[in-house]
Amino acid sequence: MERFFHSELDNIRTDMIRMGSKSVDIVRLAIRTLIENDTSLVGEVIKSDDEIDELNKTIDAEVVRYFTLRAPVAKDVRLLTVAMKCSRELERIADEAVSIAKRARSMTPGSIKDYYNIPRTAELALLLLNDSLDAFTQEDIVKAHGIPQRDKDIDVLHRKTYNKLSDFILEHKKLSSDAIHLMFISKSIERVGDHATNIAEEVVYMLSGNDIRHTEETKHNH
């Protein structure tokens, strides 16, 4: 039997999907700031971060309200806790995007020609984020289970970039400031992958009730 307040769960789900879509967009925008050296996008990134922050607060308020007034149980409880936790992950992804965009703006244009694995890492992180959000939207537990393993590739690429940039700094001391910015950018992208993985783990819990965090399946994470 559908109750009159069950539509409020749909609203929370819709807000989550909207927030997820905005999070993908903001990361893409931040990466463009770096790759296309288009600092005019920074303002857009910051504006989008503000919108994502608001959605985070809205989802939190909706969840708290539902818990207080509707006495949810079973899968409804799992959806609500997962929505609250995932919206926090998405909010952090947006913060990483802001950090990427601002660091890109701080760099001297053209100072470092080679971004090493950063474009590829970003591509994989965005794909991972997209897929974890799809797993949430489509309630696809198989897709969600596959994500922690894929995060490993991102971690490996980030470590390679980090090592190469360390070598670069030793050889080009005058450009060390920009190289350090790139190191942080690479780290931010790697963190996007971690947050996407956290979302996938929450989706598994939402769909099955199984908590796969910090297990053999996922402990390589972070």
Add this chain to the structure above:
Amino acid sequence: MNKMTKNTTNGTKEVASEKPDYIKVDNFSFYYGSAKVLHSLNLDIPYKKVTAFIGPSGCGKSTLLRNLNRMNDLVDGIKHEGDIRVDGESIYDPFLEVISLRKRIGMVFQKSNPFPKTIYENVVYSLRIAGRNSKSELDTVVEKSLRGAALWDEVKDRLHESALGMSGGQMQRLCIARAIANKPEILLMDEPCSALDPIATAKVEELIHELKTEFTIVIVTHNMQQAARVSDRTAFFYLGKLIEYDKTEQLFMSPKVKQTEDYVSGRFG
């Protein structure tokens, strides 16, 4: 109709009542003999909203509810001070006929009390008393009231069977149908789900949610989750005093008074 909307704490929009003080309880005190059971109560009950009265047994919530249509007049030795006004008119106006007041304010009780008659006759009982016997009119009222009480589909093929053969949940909804057949403005509900199973309770709660588009509803309930689910406003009473009255969301999420907080979070006593 100029309905104003305003933001609630969670950003959703609530339609403001056209008449926020449709029922006005004004410095109202009530006595059974020498015992003062309600103490100078003041609260405004909004039009076409659901207002819940909660509180431990003996707090006065049912007493206040039964004063809204002067049901307590039937008790010996009662006395009141202050006033209760419905849409600006005092229910204690000496020129007011109590029967007409009770037509405007329907009531549903804790225990369903269908008459030992057919389903059809239960619904039209008050119309027949008023001398309205036109078959077409009664048929229309029966269908409309049973549909309004979300019961039509379940009983349309057995309208002329005894109401006593219905399930508990159906009987309670029949009592709601009987109460709304008279087109009251206000529905008072005194623990309407306390004798029902969870599914029948859910159906009555759904019904309450739908009925508020037409009626102003005041419900007394011991079930705090029910108050939280169905009401727009909640009043918490203790020892005959109104401790806190606010939007339901506010009262359950961030009550201002510690006693309320203790009661709604189960730490009372």
